[in-house]
Amino acid sequence: MCLSHVVPVPKISRRSVLAAGVAVPGALAFGVTEAAAAPATFVIANVRIFDGRRVIDRGHVVVSGGRIVSVLERGGVPESVHVVDGRGKTLLPGMIDGHVHHTGAVRTDAPRFGVTTELDMVSDPTVHGPFKQQRQSYAPTANSDLWTAGWWATVPGGHGTDSGLKIPLVEPDTVPAEFVAARRAEGSDHLKLALEDRNLVTTKPIPVLSVDQTNKLVAAAKKLGMPAVAHATSQRLARVGLQAGVNGLVHIFFDEVASADTVALAKRTGAFVNPTLTVWSSWESAANPASNAVVNDPRVAPYISATQRAFLDTPWGFERPVLQPAMRNVKILHDAGVPITVGTDSGIPGVAYGVSLLVELELLVRAGLTPREALTAATATPAGIYGFADRGRIRRGLRADLVLVDGDPTRDITAMRSISAVWRNGAPITR
Numbered sequence: 461m462c463l464s465h466v467v468p469v470p471k472i473s474r475r476s477v478l479a480a481g482v483a484v485p486g487a488l489a490f491g492v493t494e495a496a497a498a499p500a501t502f503v504i505a506n507v508r509i510f511d512g513r514r515v516i517d518r519g520h521v522v523v524s525g526g527r528i529v530s531v532l533e534r535g536g537v538p539e540s541v542h543v544v545d546g547r548g549k550t551l552l553p554g555m556i557d558g559h560v561h562h563t564g565a566v567r568t569d570a571p572r573f574g575v576t577t578e579l580d581m582v583s584d585p586t587v588h589g590p591f592k593q594q595r596q597s598y599a600p601t602a603n604s605d606l607w608t609a610g611w612w613a614t615v616p617g618g619h620g621t622d623s624g625l626k627i628p629l630v631e632p633d634t635v636p637a638e639f640v641a642a643r644r645a646e647g648s649d650h651l652k653l654a655l656e657d658r659n660l661v662t663t664k665p666i667p668v669l670s671v672d673q674t675n676k677l678v679a680a681a682k683k684l685g686m687p688a689v690a691h692a693t694s695q696r697l698a699r700v701g702l703q704a705g706v707n708g709l710v711h712i713f714f715d716e717v718a719s720a721d722t723v724a725l726a727k728r729t730g731a732f733v734n735p736t737l738t739v740w741s742s743w744e745s746a747a748n749p750a751s752n753a754v755v756n757d758p759r760v761a762p763y764i765s766a767t768q769r770a771f772l773d774t775p776w777g778f779e780r781p782v783l784q785p786a787m788r789n790v791k792i793l794h795d796a797g798v799p800i801t802v803g804t805d806s807g808i809p810g811v812a813y814g815v816s817l818l819v820e821l822e823l824l825v826r827a828g829l830t831p832r833e834a835l836t837a838a839t840a841t842p843a844g845i846y847g848f849a850d851r852g853r854i855r856r857g858l859r860a861d862l863v864l865v866d867g868d869p870t871r872d873i874t875a876m877r878s879i880s881a882v883w884r885n886g887a888p889i890t891r
């Protein structure tokens with residue numbers, strides 16, 4: 461949502477630092493120190509493979525040099541390589557969280573829960589240089605790979621301006637193309653627009669980008685080849701974004717039932733929706749059992765760091781029952797064929813990097829996606845939308861970001877709580 465809701469991050473405990481294998485708290489952890497040394501070549505054998513779209517009931521995946529070098533659908537286990545026994549388990553591509561806010565240099569919490577790529581949706585762009593280098597590299601790392609929106613497009617007094625941070629704003633005399641070019645120059649990978657006309661905490665009206673500003677900002681982003689995405693929690697403003705041609709909505713709106721016109725508009729423009737149901741569920745204590753069931757599950761709880769707990773336990777301070785209307789709109793749009801992607805809004809209260817993606821998958825299934833569709837929404841779909849050719853699938857030549865889970869999450873999504881191993885660039889993560 462916005463930076464004004466970012467929780468102060470507690471001091472990282474020695475235990476969590478050690479668990480993550482990071483040598484220096486707060487330091488950018490690149491290089492080979494934090495991920496255990498991997499055998500040069502290994503095979504995950506006799507495993508069910510979810511390749512991002514399709515399920516292969518039993519196969520072998522060979523990894524070498526940080527990449528998947530072969531996916532064998534038949535035959536015996538290749539000889540002369542280190543073998544990881546995959547019997548009774550499912551291998552999936554590393555998950556992509558399509559909505560987070562970057563809050564710190566150490567990004568090891570997400571990979572420990574199988575989330576290997578994160579799309580930041582507003583944060584300070586000046587800290588992102590090392591992450592841009594990392595995402596090109598195949599060296600072992602325990603950090604997630606990160607793409608960023610940098611600063612977003614919002615107006616004076618508008619959504620996301622009450623944080624006290626000095627951020628560039630779209631003033632009445634701002635030239636939209638110049639605003640977008642400045643964000644591009646700062647390092648923004650995509651443009652995020654704040655289409656919000658009320659304070660989400662107090663519900664009081666606030667200024668918002670005009671239709672004309674929205675149209676021009678989106679057109680300018682497209683001209684520069686930047687995806688444009690919009691925050692909108694009302695159907696009316698979601699439609700303003702869709703009519704401007706945004707690539708996607710990075711929340712599902714919940715104030716009204718999605719109309720036939722809105723569905724048609726989304727279909728016509730090809731926009732995707734990243735619902736962030738887990739953050740909407742955190743607005744109502746009655747909905748929290750869904751989240752609590754995941755985060756307190758004995759297969760999950762021991763791996764949650766102090767930082768993650770602090771985010772999860774920070775209350776919003778109000779009750780708003782928006783989960784059911786949000787889930788109903790996800791179902792309407794999904795049934796109509798609008799692409800859904802998985803996102804958590806981690807970096808704000810009530811949700812946490814990595815672990816909240818497990819909650820989001822379960823909520824999407826409750827909303828009406830099949831388990832396999834929910835898993836595609838966390839892998840192949842976002843990779844296709846953002847043009848990530850090296851990830852999101854299990855295919856020969858792709859980056860060996862892999863998640864091994866006990867059981868079959870393509871039939872029972874709660875099996876994602878049973879993570880057995882995670883690899884980043886072919887190197888195992890210490891969970």
Ligand SMILES: [Zn+2]
Pocket residue numbers: 461462559560561581805
């Ligand atoms: Zn957000």
